[in-house]
Structures are given as structure tokens and as C-alpha cells.
Amino acid sequence: MAQTPRQRLANERFARAEAAKRGKPESVTKRAPKPKAPISTGWIVLLAFAICGGLVFELLRVVPELWSSISSFFSR
Template identity: 65%
Template sequence: MAQTPQQRAANERFAKSESAKRGKPVTAVKKSTAVQKSPISKGWIVVLAFVLCGGLIFELIRLFF
């Protein structure tokens, strides 16, 4: 049995709504080439390094002086 024009239009509308739900194809999505920033600032990395290594540094100073 062949499709009627109403069925064909309904199928086209349905296909269009389903493709909108799926999103864009991978080829249409542009990839970012920007350099990614670190989630932690340099200041916090210095603070973390001091907390981790500061005790050792103070112990070495205490032993030699």
C-alpha cells in the first residue's frame, strides 16, 4: 500500500523532530583548538607544594642550624 500525501508529510515531520533530538552529526561539530587552562591556579599549586614539602624543609633547617 502506497503512502498518502498526509502520511508522507507526517513521516517527514516525525523524522525532522527525531533528528533534532539526536543533535548534530560529529562532522558538523567543530573541535576547539584552544589551549586548555589548568583547573588550579599557579598560586594554589605553590601553596599546595609548600604544605606538602614545607615540613621537610623546616626539619632540614632545624637539623643543620
């Protein structure tokens, strides 16, 4: 089966990249793997909601009480 022009270009690009790597130490040609987090993003979001969500709900409960206290203090 003959190569298509697209395959030929891809093969030439690959050959050039491999020729550029030839003769260099392996550490230069290989990239370091990206470190993975020990905990997934979903668990972090859930934990943040559990910690900060309680604070938000508590503020929603306390703010009207504080506002009424402040307004009654100034209305005297």
C-alpha cells in the first residue's frame, strides 16, 4: 500500500524529530512525568464545602440577628 501525502509528511516530521534526538543523553530527550495529586479534585471540593459551607450557613443565620441588634441600638 502506497503512502498518502499526509502520511509521508508525518513520517518526515517524525524522522526529523528522531534525528534531532540522536546522540543526546536520554535525560534531555525524555520529559519528567507530571506529578499526580494524592487526592482527586472532587474530594477537595467536597472537603472545602464541608468546611466553608458550614461557615456560610452560620453567617446566613447570624447576620440577620446582628443587623436587628445594630438597627435597634441606633433607633433608641
